[in-house]
Amino acid sequence: MIIRKKFKFEGAHIVRNCTTNRCKKSIHGHSYEVEVFFSSNKLDNGYMVLDFGLTKKHIKNIIDSFDHAYSLWSEESEEFKDFFKKNSERWIEMPVSPSAEAYSLLFLKFISHILKNTVLENAEGDVKVSSVRVHETQTGYAEAFLDDINIIELDLKKVKFSKQIINEWKEKEELKKILSSL
Numbered sequence: 001m002i003i004r005k006k007f008k009f010e011g012a013h014i015v016r017n018c019t020t021n022r023c024k025k026s027i028h029g030h031s032y033e034v035e036v037f038f039s040s041n042k043l044d045n046g047y048m049v050l051d052f053g054l055t056k057k058h059i060k061n062i063i064d065s066f067d068h069a070y071s072l073w074s075e076e077s078e079e080f081k082d083f084f085k086k087n088s089e090r091w092i093e094m095p096v097s098p099s100a101e102a103y104s105l106l107f108l109k110f111i112s113h114i115l116k117n118t119v120l121e122n123a124e125g126d127v128k129v130s131s132v133r134v135h136e137t138q139t140g141y142a143e144a145f146l147d148d149i150n151i152i153e154l155d156l157k158k159v160k161f162s163k164q165i166i167n168e169w170k171e172k173e174e175l176k177k178i179l180s181s182l
Contacts, residue, residue: 001039001040001043001049002037002038002039002049002130003037003038003039003048003049003050003052004035004036004037004038005035005036005038005052005055005059006033006034006035006036007033007034007035007036007059007060007063007064008031008032008033008034008067009032009034009063009064009066009067009068009069010029010030010031010032010067010068011029011030011032011066011067011068011069011070011071012027012028012029012030012069012070012071013027013028013029013070013071013072013098014026014027014028014073014098015097015098015099016073016075016076016097017097018097018099027070030136030137032066032103032134032135032136033134033135033141034063034103034107034132034133034134034135035132035133035134035135036055036059036107036111036129036132037129037130037131037132037133038050038127038128038129038130039127039128039130040124040125040126040127040128041125041126042124042125042126043125044120044122044123044124044125045122045123046122049124049125049127050120050124050127051122054118054120057170057171058114058118058171058174058175058178059110059111059114059115061169061170061171061175062107062110062111062114062175063107064168065092065161065165065169066092066103067090068090069088069090069091069092069162069165070084070088070090070091070092071091071092071094071098071103072084072091072092072093072094072098073093073094073096073097073098074093074094074095074158075097081093085162088162089162089163089164090162090164090165091162091165092159092160092161092162092165093159093160094106094158094159095153095154095155095158095159096152096154099142100134100135100136100140100141100142101142101144102152102154103134103142104132104133104134104142104143104144105132105144105148105149105151105152105154106154106156106159107132107134107144108129108131108132108144108145108146108148108149109149109154109156110156111129111132112128112129112146112149113156113178113179113181113182114178115127115128115129117178117181128146129146130145130146131143131144131145131146132144156179156182157182
């Protein structure tokens, strides 16, 4: 059985090395929708795959980190990165160019790791993130499945969140502990 939880964020980026000049040469933004699909081999005591309340903590924190933030590829020039870090409180430096495909893989990996570190106490089954779908526009999305988790090298330890983003996390110390175990 599969359930879906939807999240939203407003974000900006440049997708370097893509084909379209507007995307690869200009800062632009999107109203993103992120759909997270969870699966399980059984239902818990409440006849649920996973209580959505468990997604409101760390999973929501990670996705909300991208809201009103600039996603910065770590391969940008130091001058460019320094400009954003000095002029914006909310930025995320990523080891991959911030495409919808990269976001879907990034969220899949983060959420899988968070789920593995979540104590499930209601007789849940083998709950997994089966896929993450990231809508960049109303007409297009990228979806990463569990089988795709290693399609690119994506070391989550290399994802850097600005100090402001970290300060806004709810239950910050617990999330920092989970992320330090990557």
